Amino acid sequence: MRARRxxxxxxxxxxxxxxxxxxxxxxxxxxxxxxxFPLFVMVSTSLKSLAEIREGSFLALPRAISxxxxxxxxxxxxxxxxxxxxxxxxxxxxMMAVPAVLLSTLLGALNGYALTKWxxxxxxxxxxxxxxxxxxxFQVVLLPMARTLGELGLAxxxxxxxxxxxxxxxxxxxxxxxNFFIGVSDGIVNxxxxxxxxxxxxxFRIVLPMSLPAIVVTVIWxxxxxxxxxxxxxxxTVGDSNPVTVALNNVVNTSTGVKExxxxxxxxxxxxxxxxxxxVVAGAYFxxxxxxxxxxx
Amino acid sequence: xxxxxxxxxxRKSFGATDVIKGIDMAIEPGEFVVLVGPSGCGKxxxxxxxxxxxxxxxxxxxxxGRNVNKVPPRDRDIAMVFQSYALYPTRxxxxxxxxxxxxxxxxxDAQESALAEFAKLLQIDHLLDRKPGQLSGGQxxxxxxxxxxxxxxAVFLFDEPLxxxxxxxxxxxxxxxxxxxxxxxxxxxxxxxxxxxxxTLATRIAVMDNGHIRQFxxxxxxYENPVDLFVxxxxxxxxxxxxxxxxxxENGQVFVLPRSARERIRFPLDGPAGQGEGLAxxxxxxxxxxxxxxxxxxxxLPGPHRFLFEAPVEVVEPTGPDxxxxxxxxxxxxxxxxxPEDTATPGATFRFEVDMGKAKLFDAxxxxxx
Numbered sequence: 001m002r003a004r005r006x007x008x009x010x011x012x013x014x015x016x017x018x019x020x021x022x023x024x025x026x027x028x029x030x031x032x033x034x035x036x037f038p039l040f041v042m043v044s045t046s047l048k049s050l051a052e053i054r055e056g057s058f059l060a061l062p063r064a065i066s067x068x069x070x071x072x073x074x075x076x077x078x079x080x081x082x083x084x085x086x087x088x089x090x091x092x093x094x095m096m097a098v099p100a101v102l103l104s105t106l107l108g109a110l111n112g113y114a115l116t117k118w119x120x121x122x123x124x125x126x127x128x129x130x131x132x133x134x135x136x137x138f139q140v141v142l143l144p145m146a147r148t149l150g151e152l153g154l155a156x157x158x159x160x161x162x163x164x165x166x167x168x169x170x171x172x173x174x175x176x177x178x179n180f181f182i183g184v185s186d187g188i189v190n191x192x193x194x195x196x197x198x199x200x201x202x203x204f205r206i207v208l209p210m211s212l213p214a215i216v217v218t219v220i221w222x223x224x225x226x227x228x229x230x231x232x233x234x235x236x237t238v239g240d241s242n243p244v245t246v247a248l249n250n251v252v253n254t255s256t257g258v259k260e261x262x263x264x265x266x267x268x269x270x271x272x273x274x275x276x277x278x279x280v281v282a283g284a285y286f287x288x289x290x291x292x293x294x295x296x297x
Numbered sequence: 298x299x300x301x302x303x304x305x306x307x308r309k310s311f312g313a314t315d316v317i318k319g320i321d322m323a324i325e326p327g328e329f330v331v332l333v334g335p336s337g338c339g340k341x342x343x344x345x346x347x348x349x350x351x352x353x354x355x356x357x358x359x360x361x362g363r364n365v366n367k368v369p370p371r372d373r374d375i376a377m378v379f380q381s382y383a384l385y386p387t388r389x390x391x392x393x394x395x396x397x398x399x400x401x402x403x404x405x406d407a408q409e410s411a412l413a414e415f416a417k418l419l420q421i422d423h424l425l426d427r428k429p430g431q432l433s434g435g436q437x438x439x440x441x442x443x444x445x446x447x448x449x450x451a452v453f454l455f456d457e458p459l460x461x462x463x464x465x466x467x468x469x470x471x472x473x474x475x476x477x478x479x480x481x482x483x484x485x486x487x488x489x490x491x492x493x494x495x496x497t498l499a500t501r502i503a504v505m506d507n508g509h510i511r512q513f514x515x516x517x518x519x520y521e522n523p524v525d526l527f528v529x530x531x532x533x534x535x536x537x538x539x540x541x542x543x544x545x546x547e548n549g550q551v552f553v554l555p556r557s558a559r560e561r562i563r564f565p566l567d568g569p570a571g572q573g574e575g576l577a578x579x580x581x582x583x584x585x586x587x588x589x590x591x592x593x594x595x596x597x598l599p600g601p602h603r604f605l606f607e608a609p610v611e612v613v614e615p616t617g618p619d620x621x622x623x624x625x626x627x628x629x630x631x632x633x634x635x636x637p638e639d640t641a642t643p644g645a646t647f648r649f650e651v652d653m654g655k656a657k658l659f660d661a662x663x664x665x666x667x
Contacts, residue, residue, distance in 0.1 A: 187383030190350050195397035195444070196371040205396075209387035 046070060046265035053261050069262035073270055077263055079250045080239070086267055088240070089247035093227060094274075096158050096243055100165035101222045107166070108173020108218060109211060113203050115174070116181040117189045127178060133171035141168070142235050149236060156238040164236060165226045172225075173218050180214035181207070216282045224275045244271045299326040299484045300361030300374065300451035302347060307356035309342055316342045318508035319356070324501075329478050329485045333495040334505035335531070340488045341456055343505070347486060348454050349373050361451055371400075373452075376445035380457040382437045384429035384444075391425040394443045401448075415447045418477075435466045446477070455487040459494065471497060492532045496520065504528045521655075526664035529585050529657060535621060538591070538631040540564075540584040541661060544576055551576050553584045553658075555627040562626060568602040568654035573667040576658075582667065585657035588621065591633035594648040602654035610647045622647060 011017070041058060046069050048062040056063075075085040111130070115123050145164055146155065154160030184207070192202040208215075233243040242250075248271045252264045302324040309317040316339045324330050332340040345351040347358055349370035358365050365373050376397070384393050391412065398408045416422040419439045429437055438458065445453060458474075459467045475498055478485055489495055495502050496516045503513040504527070512524045523529035529537045542555040542564075551566040564584055566576075594605055611630070612623040615637060622633045622641055633649055641647050658667045 185381050185383060187379040187381045188385060190348075190370075191377065191379060191383040191444075192385070192396070193350065194348060194370045194375065194377045195448075196400035197396070198371075201400060206385050206387075210385075 042265045042269060046262050046269060048262055050258070050260060050262060069260070070266040070270070072260075073251070073263045073267035077251050077260075077267060078254065079242075079247045082240075086244055086247055086251070086270055089242050089244045090270070092158055092237075092241060093244040096161050096165070097223060097226045097274075100162045100169065100226050101219055103162070103166045104169035104173050104222055105215060105218045107170055108175075109177045109208060109215070110203065111170070111174040112177025112179075112181045112214075113207055114199075115178050116184075117186065117202075117207070118199065127174070130171050130174050133168070134175060138168065138231055142231075146236065156236065156241060158237070158241050161232060161236050161241075161243070164232050165222075165229070168232075169222050169225065173222060176218045176221070177211065177214055180211055184210060220278055220282055223278050227275050247271075299482055301326045301328075302452065302484065302486065303357075303359040303362075304343075304347075305357040305359070307343075307346060307358065308354045309339075309346055309351060310354045316508055317346065317354075320508075320510055322503065322510065322513060324484060324486065326484055327482045329475075329487065329498055329500045331487045331489060331495040331499035331502050332505055333489055333492055333502055333531070336490060338505045339508045340490075340505050344454055344456055344486060344488045347452075348375055348377050374450045375452045375454055376448055376450040377454040377456065378441050378445050378458045380460055382429075382441040382461075384437060384440055386429050389426050389428055390421065390432070390440050390443075393429065393440055394425075394447050397444065397448045411447045411449075415443050419443050419446075434462055435470065438462060438466075438470060442474075442477075446481070450483070452484045452486065455485065457489055458487075460489070460491070467494075474498060493534065496532070502532075504531060506531075522666070523585075523657065524666055526583060526585075526659050529659070529666075533587060535588050535632045535634075537657070538586045538588065539659075540586065540626060540629065540631070542582060542584055542627075544580045544582055545578050553582060555584075557627045562606050562608075564651070564656070565604055565653060566656065566658065568652075568656055570653070570656045570658040570667070573658065575667065581661035583659040583661050583664075585659060586631070586651060587655065588632045588634040590652040590655040591631070591649055592651075593635045593639035594650040596636055596639055596650070600652070600654070602652060604651050604653050605648065606651070607646050607648050610641045610643055610645060613641055613643055624649075 044060075044062055045053060045058060047065045047067070048056075049064070049066055049068070052063060073085060074087055074090075076083055077085045079086070079089065114120075115127050149155045149160045149164070152160070152163075154163060188206060188210075189202055192206050197205065227243075228245060229243070230245045230249070233246045234249075237243065237246065248267050251267050302322075304320050304322040307317055307320045307322075308315065318339075320343065332343060334340050342351060346353055347360070349365065349368060353366055360373055360375070370377075385396065388396065394412055394416070395408050398411065403411075412425075413422070416425060419442060421436065421439045421443060424432060424436060424440070429440065432440065438461075441458070455474075459470055462470060471494060474487075478498075487494075487498060496519075499516055501513060501515050502519045504511045504519060506527050512519055512528045514522075519528060519532055523532065523537075526539065530539065540553070540555050542553040545552055545554055545563075551571045552563040553566060554563045565571075608624040608626060610622050610624050614621040614623065618637070619634045620637050620639065620641070622635055623630055624633065624647065625631065635641070659665065660667055
């Protein structure tokens with residue numbers, strides 16, 4: 001099926017056209033190299049021993065593949081004074097990112113549904129204000145948020161970070177779902193009303209199952225944002241509750257001892273893997289969902 | 298059980314725009330009422346007011362004698378079929394049809410038996426495990442009907458249910474809807490812009506225009522005795538020929554002299570249209586002649602009130618069972634419906650015969666029938 005999609009394309013022929021195609025593919029190849037090269041260096045360095053890194057070129061392939069650096073980065077690298085590797089901080093990030101993503105996605109879906117399918121006076125103003133939230137630089141809210149978390153008794157904890165990410169994710173998740181639901185026929189909601197379902201009945205049983213593409217887009221977006229966040233993590237958590245991004249910084253920027261490039265590289269890849277994984281698993285939906293939103297919005 | 302519907306001075310405004318401008322209407326239990334009118338006349342809004350999908354601005358909606366102004370759609374004992382079908386895309390046909398019973402906590406075995414009965418009636422029993430996306434337009438239509446029928450409400454509301462189907466399927470489903478109504482005897486309010494659907498289905502038709510009901514009567518009355526120019530022009534295909542002219546009397550007989558007619562044709566009003574009051578000399582009128590009342594001279598058995606005239610044919614449009622001849626009087630295109638064997642050539646003069654007994658007369662200023 002997939003191969004046949006290109007069958008119907010009419011292409012120009014002749015020497016000029018062939019020369020252009022060669023040029024095009026050469027350029028594309030160069031761009032690919034440019035983007036893939038850092039990844040190659042990271043992976044190959046992480047598999048080398050420290051001695052090999054010091055002696056050889058950083059472009060060379062490892063002579064002997066060793067996973068020692070990976071094991072150290074995961075389990076025994078020193079983050080500050082604690083030498084348990086990234087593992088506990090990775091767990092922190094999972095405990096923080098998963099609830100924050102689910103909560104902000106669910107609330108965004110609920111907002112989008114209410115703003116488009118249960119129109120009320122001022123809905124447009126509320127949406128415009130929420131959209132405004134997407135453009136507020138995070139630095140601006142650091143101090144008020146720190147004060148709020150302190151008042152709530154959540155300062156320096158993972159639940160506190162969940163709250164921060166949920167609140168600041170809402171602007172984006174609401175935008176995504178609002179644009180998706182605006183393309184969903186009102187007739188379906190009206191039919192469900194006549195069929196006897198209420199606000200939440202229609203949401204959970206009819207509308208939410210329909211919005212899988214929007215859910216996938218939102219989950220990928222939110223997960224990437226929240227997992228990769230450094231600023232909120234470093235501002236609102238302390239020591240043991242740090243997310244993995246902060247811990248990675250502490251591993252790499254340590255000022256004592258020998259610089260262990262292989263461990264740094266392995267640690268950086270470990271910290272980046274989950275977002276890559278989410279892209280690979282849900283990537284096909286991501287593109288589909290984005291374009292669906294674009295057409296319907 | 299079927300319920301009647303009463304609308305009392307019903308009004309609906311969206312902001313400053315008045316969409317429904319004071320409608321009074323009484324629909325008897327078991328009636329099939331069709332709301333018909335051009336786009337934007339308020340017919341769908343009126344249906345949504347009955348359904349409870351819009352709030353009334355003022356006036357009352359009564360279903361089965363109960364004022365339902367403040368009753369949400371779910372508690373009005375109604376079911377609705379939408380133009381876009383509005384099937385739930387993630388649910389199977391079975392789950393689509395039973396959704397309304399699920400939300401009302403109908404026992405499982407009662408759901409199953411109702412589902413089985415109506416799936417069979419609508420011939421969709423082999424589709425129950427499919428998703429709406431896997432169905433054809435006609436099948437989706439049947440599922441949408443099944444979803445409405447299965448709850449056995451007192452009133453059915455149809456919002457242009459056939460307008461997304463192709464012509465052949467539309468005629469088929471039209472017949473089925475009529476059969477279903479005859480069989481179930483429920484009250485139906487049906488919105489369409491298709492005047493043929495209105496004529497074929499309705500026990501009574503409400504012709505709407507610009508937020509008002511122009512005429513509410515049985516199909517024959519609407520067709521034969523339209524109250525004004527709007528109803529006369531809207532119902533019928535091809536539409537009624539409208540000839541602007543002036544009245545004059547000669548030898549005790551009333552005639553219509555078409556305005557600016559060089560052809561020197563004058564139509565004698567010797568049928569019922571000439572019996573009205575106020576047919577004073579010089580009054581500006583519109584003479585309405587349905588295309589089927591103009592035919593080839595000698596083509597039908599002679600009767601009273603026949604009038605013969607000649608006019609050059611401009612266009613010949615064969616449709617199969619009939620042929621439409623377009624000709625001009627007073628610079629205005631008129632259509633005659635002749636038999637296919639009445640050969641005519643464009644440009645040649647054709648001898649027409651018109652049944653003046655079926656002629657309609659309207660006031661040119663107010664548009665009201667005289």
